[in-house]
Amino acid sequence: MEANTDDAYRSGYVALAGRPNVGKSTLLNALIGEHLSIVSAKAQTTRERVSGILTARSYQILFIDAPGLIEPRYALQEAMRLAANNAIAEADVIVVMIDGTRPETMPDDETLDSLRARSAPTLVAINKSDLIESRTQARLSEAVDRLGWPALLISATAGEGLDALVERIVPLLPESPPLFPEEGTATQPLRFFAEEFVRESCMDLLRDEVPYSVMCRVDEFREERDPVFIGIIIYVERESQKGIVIGRGGSAIKKIGQTSRRKIEELIGRRVYLELRVKVLAGWRRRPARLRQLGFQLPANARGANKGNNRPRVG
Ligand SMILES: Nc1nc2c(ncn2[C@@H]2O[C@H](COP(=O)(O)OP(=O)(O)OP(=O)(O)O)[C@@H](O)[C@H]2O)c(=O)[nH]1
Ligand SMILES: [Mg+2]
Known part of the structure; x- marks a missing residue:
């Protein structure tokens, strides 16, 4: 892809912002040509920036690639929303993504206001x-027109x-x-990708609430061994989920x-011996202190397990 027509070299940060499941991670992988960010048919897959x-x-x-723009209901979602907000705050150019088959996957008004307030160059x-049906077209055009930013159709x-998207982005970069x-294409350590x-x-393999209760952490990583030894703990929130994961x-x-x-x-181009263990870390998604220990960044006023609306909610 060669998009820059003037002489200046351009370089900068581009945030992929949008509601859950619109295809942000799929787009990141397609643009880079590598499987860096995990993708699934379920919403709220991405939890940290990639x-x-x-x-x-x-x-x-x-x-x-950032988590989907959600209305947080518990501590992990607050960390996810903060990660998405931070990506937007740091970006030189913002790409607002929507799912063309579901025009309602537009960011909400408050989010749109904050995107406009950033006054960074923005594309939609x-x-x-590949899936947009003709009967959705009118509703989609109307929704996109309301956004007021230049829009492009893509299929990640x-x-x-x-290529057209990149060509539109490059002149907007500093x-x-x-x-x-x-x-090199990745900025995160191998451990992150393993987890x-x-x-x-x-x-992919678990259903209902279970995948949302899963968190993975490397506890042993021995690159000097052949095959490379990687030990990962799969944390779940309840004893019953442990049985399901096993x-x-x-x-x-x-x-x-x-x-x-x-x-x-x-990813690493070597043979791997992967050892998985399952442990219960009761209700970890709703515990700000625990999440911070686990490396998540939370807003200063993150709600605890007993405050606010903590009903489990996915999607
Ligand atoms: N048909 C079709 N499916 C797509 C396209 N892009 C993404 N998908 C599918 O949409 C689903 C969600 O994709 P993701 O990339 O995980 O979406 P996301 O926006 O990163 O979602 P979150 O991380 O939950 O915010 C997956 O099943 C993808 O395969 C596309 O261009 N066409
Ligand atoms: Mg994602």
């Missing part, structure tokens, strides 16, 4: 163009419109030498291990 670097002869873009990417899964090394790939398999005779955890090991091996 960055990918796209380097070309005349520009370098750091794309930030209408995703899932089919790879359509992605003139700057590359901000990151020119080789995320196990969680992605959990999102499955009858260990069948579920075996499947989770097989699928995630393959993804980790592909």
